[in-house]
Amino acid sequence: MFNVTTSHDLVKLTSHPNIISLASLLCLMLILLLSSIVKSNKSCKVFLVDFACYKPPSTQICTSKMFSDRARLCGKFSETSLEFMQMILEKSGLGQSTYSPEALLRIPVDPCLEDTRREAEMVMFRAVDELLAKTGVEGKDIGIVIVNCSIFNVVPSLCAMIVNRYKLGEDTVSYNLSGMGCSAGLIAIGLAKQLLQVRHHSYALVVSTENITQNCYFGNDRSKLLSNCIFRIGEAAILLTNRPSVFKVAKYQFIHTVHNQTAASDRSSNCIFQDEDHRGQAGVTITKDLMVMASKTIEANVITLGRLVLPIREQILYVTNYIIRRFALTKVDSYVPNFKNAFDHIITQVGSKPLLDEVKRNLDLTESDIEASRMTLYTFGNTSSSSVWYGLAYGEAKGKFKRGDRVWQIAFGAGFMCTSVIWRAMKTVDKEKNNPWSDEIDGFPVDVDLEISDSTLYHFEPSEKI
Numbered sequence: 001m002f003n004v005t006t007s008h009d010l011v012k013l014t015s016h017p018n019i020i021s022l023a024s025l026l027c028l029m030l031i032l033l034l035s036s037i038v039k040s041n042k043s044c045k046v047f048l049v050d051f052a053c054y055k056p057p058s059t060q061i062c063t064s065k066m067f068s069d070r071a072r073l074c075g076k077f078s079e080t081s082l083e084f085m086q087m088i089l090e091k092s093g094l095g096q097s098t099y100s101p102e103a104l105l106r107i108p109v110d111p112c113l114e115d116t117r118r119e120a121e122m123v124m125f126r127a128v129d130e131l132l133a134k135t136g137v138e139g140k141d142i143g144i145v146i147v148n149c150s151i152f153n154v155v156p157s158l159c160a161m162i163v164n165r166y167k168l169g170e171d172t173v174s175y176n177l178s179g180m181g182c183s184a185g186l187i188a189i190g191l192a193k194q195l196l197q198v199r200h201h202s203y204a205l206v207v208s209t210e211n212i213t214q215n216c217y218f219g220n221d222r223s224k225l226l227s228n229c230i231f232r233i234g235e236a237a238i239l240l241t242n243r244p245s246v247f248k249v250a251k252y253q254f255i256h257t258v259h260n261q262t263a264a265s266d267r268s269s270n271c272i273f274q275d276e277d278h279r280g281q282a283g284v285t286i287t288k289d290l291m292v293m294a295s296k297t298i299e300a301n302v303i304t305l306g307r308l309v310l311p312i313r314e315q316i317l318y319v320t321n322y323i324i325r326r327f328a329l330t331k332v333d334s335y336v337p338n339f340k341n342a343f344d345h346i347i348t349q350v351g352s353k354p355l356l357d358e359v360k361r362n363l364d365l366t367e368s369d370i371e372a373s374r375m376t377l378y379t380f381g382n383t384s385s386s387s388v389w390y391g392l393a394y395g396e397a398k399g400k401f402k403r404g405d406r407v408w409q410i411a412f413g414a415g416f417m418c419t420s421v422i423w424r425a426m427k428t429v430d431k432e433k434n435n436p437w438s439d440e441i442d443g444f445p446v447d448v449d450l451e452i453s454d455s456t457l458y459h460f461e462p463s464e465k466i
């Protein structure tokens, strides 16, 4: 009897159109949920086994005085250019013991050495050697190689040099990214992760380096002098895997990556570019649009990331604020989500001090949030794409990363592009011997001049907000 009533009620209920659509909606959601579970089961997990950063020898330390002396001696810069570079050095956030390429430390400066490939190889492979020694992984186990070989191009490519030196297997797939700017290191991580999803039981080696020895600018165009002053050498090698047997020794689990670019806009794609000045001297121009385009691209990246990682509460606050700002007549400040609810640590790319200040302001970070990045800039200078790895190594050397912590690396550069990668720490990382910071970490953090720098000093006046 009871049964009959219910089924009768059910018939009555289901014949109601709203209920039918509600039921089909529920079914749809269930299907979506199930399919997403199946999908996430299928997509394999990717782990970062370990990474290594190259620490140059102390013979390559370059103080700002050494830099100016050499710049003066080479006789190619005018007095105003020399003064300008000196001023940038003082305001750039670099310390007095960053490392410069050997060729630029020689007197007289002569970057046009004959191509000493062996020497380049030695520098290039030091981080890889260390990484393989640390992890005990052999060359033949590596199935994927990605090199960020930038402006320095050789034939055979750097990839080929690595395959040859470490005797990688014949079926190794290799990619060399070039010209993608400072975010290339993290783009390479995203690429490695995608490749690992289709190639099972593999290791992927990512090498992030830069050799601008031959790209030093010897002219007097101010917008090109900037990158001369703050670029320093650096290299990082990173090993990723999808081998389940390695998961328990791996340091980090890969969680997300988000890549954004605004290169479709001319202002954006022209804000950092390589060209020749009116006297035919090649160099990298940085225009005043850099700050605006950087803000815009970083914002796009952070919004996408926010949707992936922020707790619902922060997302609702953000959306509400957005709607209010759109439709309200009164001016309301934009709501910066509290990213500390989603991350325990943030490691940003270090380009120069004004960029770092801009990122800090945009994301509403505290000084201690960006300590790792400031110290990386101070100690190693602008090492471009490898800088986020020096920052990560800083956090490890300071013993800051505990098991389960979420770490956010964000890099940006020419294009303009911005890439974020999220990791989860798989273990509490102890102080390690072969960390580029280990012999001096107790002296950090050092005090740096925190006075908000005036970006007009850099010869790219801030453009109006767009």
Ligand SMILES: *[C@@H]1O[C@H](CO)[C@@H](O)[C@H](O)[C@H]1NC(C)=O
Pocket: 101, 103, 113, 114, 115, 116, 119, 120, 123, 124, 152, 210, 211, 212, 213, 214, 233
């Ligand atoms: C950069 O390349 C030059 C050769 O063009 C080489 O002598 C130098 O050692 C290289 N530096 C690095 C850091 O790889």
Ligand SMILES: *[C@@H]1O[C@H](CO)[C@@H](O)[C@H](O)[C@H]1NC(C)=O
Pocket: 147, 148, 149, 150, 151, 176, 177, 178, 179, 180, 181, 182, 183, 184, 185, 209, 210, 383, 384, 385, 386
């Ligand atoms: C590698 O990174 C440096 C910045 O490091 C960048 O200038 C260069 O173009 C990059 N090369 C790649 C991979 O795009």
Ligand SMILES: *[C@@H]1O[C@H](CO)[C@@H](O)[C@H](O)[C@H]1NC(C)=O
Pocket: 153, 155, 157, 158, 159, 160, 174, 175, 176, 178
């Ligand atoms: C790497 O890039 C260089 C030029 O940037 C190119 O000549 C070389 O063929 C590339 N190698 C691979 C393996 O893609």
Ligand SMILES: *[C@@H]1O[C@H](CO)[C@@H](O)[C@H](O)[C@H]1NC(C)=O
Pocket: 257, 258, 259, 260, 261, 300, 301, 304
């Ligand atoms: C940023 O990139 C994500 C994908 O990685 C994309 O969904 C999003 O639309 C991009 N945002 C902008 C503003 O381009």
Ligand SMILES: *[C@@H]1O[C@H](CO)[C@@H](O)[C@H](O)[C@H]1NC(C)=O
Pocket: 181, 182, 210, 212, 226, 227, 230, 231, 272, 284, 286, 351, 352, 355, 382, 383, 384, 414
């Ligand atoms: C940092 O160095 C890289 C490589 O030379 C360069 O492309 C980039 O523009 C520099 N960053 C800044 C902010 O100058």
